[in-house]
Amino acid sequence: MKGIAAKLWGAMMALIIVILIMLWLFQITFLEQFYVKIRVDDIKKEALHAVNMIEEDNFDKFMDTMDELAYNNNLTAELVDINYDTLYSTGQMGMGGGMHMMMGNRIQRDAYQKVFEGKEISVPMTHPRFGSGSTLIGIPVIIDESVQGGLFLILPLVPVNETANILKNQLLFITFILLFTAIILATLLTKSFTRPILEINKVAMTMADGDLSARINLKRKDEIGTLGETINHMGEELSKVDNLRKDLIANVSHELKTPISLIKGYAETIKDISGDLPEKREKHLDIIVEESNRLSDMVQEILEFSQLQAGYTRLNQQTFNITDTLKRIYARFEILTQKAGINLIYNESQDIYTYGDEAKIEQVLYNLINNALNHSVEGGNVSLNITSENDRAKIEVVDRGKGIAENDLPYVWDRFYKVDKTGNRKIGGTGLGLAISKYILDAHGYRYGVDSKLGQGSKFWFEFKISQNF
Numbered sequence: 001m002k003g004i005a006a007k008l009w010g011a012m013m014a015l016i017i018v019i020l021i022m023l024w025l026f027q028i029t030f031l032e033q034f035y036v037k038i039r040v041d042d043i044k045k046e047a048l049h050a051v052n053m054i055e056e057d058n059f060d061k062f063m064d065t066m067d068e069l070a071y072n073n074n075l076t077a078e079l080v081d082i083n084y085d086t087l088y089s090t091g092q093m094g095m096g097g098g099m100h101m102m103m104g105n106r107i108q109r110d111a112y113q114k115v116f117e118g119k120e121i122s123v124p125m126t127h128p129r130f131g132s133g134s135t136l137i138g139i140p141v142i143i144d145e146s147v148q149g150g151l152f153l154i155l156p157l158v159p160v161n162e163t164a165n166i167l168k169n170q171l172l173f174i175t176f177i178l179l180f181t182a183i184i185l186a187t188l189l190t191k192s193f194t195r196p197i198l199e200i201n202k203v204a205m206t207m208a209d210g211d212l213s214a215r216i217n218l219k220r221k222d223e224i225g226t227l228g229e230t231i232n233h234m235g236e237e238l239s240k241v242d243n244l245r246k247d248l249i250a251n252v253s254h255e256l257k258t259p260i261s262l263i264k265g266y267a268e269t270i271k272d273i274s275g276d277l278p279e280k281r282e283k284h285l286d287i288i289v290e291e292s293n294r295l296s297d298m299v300q301e302i303l304e305f306s307q308l309q310a311g312y313t314r315l316n317q318q319t320f321n322i323t324d325t326l327k328r329i330y331a332r333f334e335i336l337t338q339k340a341g342i343n344l345i346y347n348e349s350q351d352i353y354t355y356g357d358e359a360k361i362e363q364v365l366y367n368l369i370n371n372a373l374n375h376s377v378e379g380g381n382v383s384l385n386i387t388s389e390n391d392r393a394k395i396e397v398v399d400r401g402k403g404i405a406e407n408d409l410p411y412v413w414d415r416f417y418k419v420d421k422t423g424n425r426k427i428g429g430t431g432l433g434l435a436i437s438k439y440i441l442d443a444h445g446y447r448y449g450v451d452s453k454l455g456q457g458s459k460f461w462f463e464f465k466i467s468q469n470f
Contacts, residue, residue: 005194012186020175027167036157040122040135043073043155047139051151054079054141063088074156079141081149082116115140115150125154133157196224200231207231212239240414263291305432308439315443319467320358323351323386326395329365330384333373341378344369349386352393355467360440367433368397368460375401375458388466396461404452412450413438 053062070090079088121138137153206214218228330346337344372382385396441448452458
């Protein structure tokens with residue numbers, strides 16, 4: 001976790017340093033370039049406007065414009081003809097000896113030559129005496145498509161240097177303040193970010209060690225808070241699964257113990273007592289076969305659920321008559337229900353076809369009917385209904401048993417869940433029948449559900465699309 005904290009701290013500090021570097025570059029390093037370009041462009045524009053006055057033979061207005069331009073911008077200007085005679089000049093007090101002295105012979109000669117060739121120039125210069133920076137601007141004067149002279153201006157840049165020095169001092173102060181503030185904020189933010197992660201990691205490790213009651217106490221509304229809520233939800237779900245697993249062990253132990261004890265007991269009885277009595281022997285053997293089948297069914301149910309859960313089972317889907325399937329299941333249970341004193345009622349329906357895995361849907365029907373019978377009382381009714389509307393059909397298995405409490409309804413499809421936790425042998429099994437049915441119905445994409453009230457019985461149902469291709 002220290003690695004994340006260091007990376008976050010380093011990233012925030014790097015961002016601040018980059019911002020400071022950009023400030024220094026644009027406010028100090030590039031300030032003069034930006035300033036000179038803008039100033040030179042503005043002065044050039046004004047000078048061109050003044051030169052146009054000469055070309056329009058309005059020399060008096062030219063001089064007024066240049067005097068005002070020179071005064072407002074603290075610049076020196078000189079108008080020279082092609083014979084190098086000065087026609088107009090203006091200077092400022094303290095500039096140090098006029099334009100010729102400031103330009104120097106070589107710069108003056110090169111500037112005159114280029115301007116008299118009809119080119120505009122902008123040349124940086126340094127004052128020969130004081131070392132101050134300035135820019136030489138030259139604009140040709142063209143009359144009747146011929147260069148007749150040139151207007152030369154020297155724009156001092158002393159103000160920008162002073163501004164840059166002031167900004168340097170300010171930025172130096174700001175840099176120290178920002179760095180100091182950034183270090184404090186980066187440290188606080190890093191701790192704020194990593195502390196809940198450390199707490200989440202601690203709780204996750206506790207859960208991994210087997211303590212599923214551990215919870216994360218975070219009052220955040222961001223992604224980390226959502227992660228904490230997810231971990232807590234995971235812990236709750238794992239606790240439920242763990243409790244159900246314990247119930248499974250208890251249920252399976254109970255369910256296995258009874259048939260094994262019966263098989264052992266009756267086998268010993270046959271060996272010691274009824275081996276020579278055909279009637280008793282056959283009765284005892286029937287019980288052994290019945291309990292063996294019961295054991296086999298339990299093992300098969302657990303194995304099948306494991307395969308469904310792991311995704312190993314493939315659906316063999318085709319169009320089939322689901323009405324015939326329901327009739328077949330009804331016939332299988334009819335004799336058993338008569339012996340148990342329960343009335344199994346099948347409401348006849350026209351043939352309905354659907355597309356799916358017939359064997360798996362038959363298993364769902366078997367599980368739902370078996371569940372209804374297990375929760376019905378002697379003399380009670382269990383109804384099998386199949387109805388259709390438009391292109392949809394619905395199968396209902398309705399019992400008049402004890403019903404299911406409202407707080408148990410969301411969990412009836414969960415694996416290992418048993419509403420009756422008394423260990424009643426009549427309501428035996430592993431608690432996987434409805435979970436297996438849920439997996440099969442989900443795989444087919446069928447809608448399903450349960451409606452129940454305590455003391456009024458339950459109705460399990462599922463809906464499917466009717467197939468016309470048969």
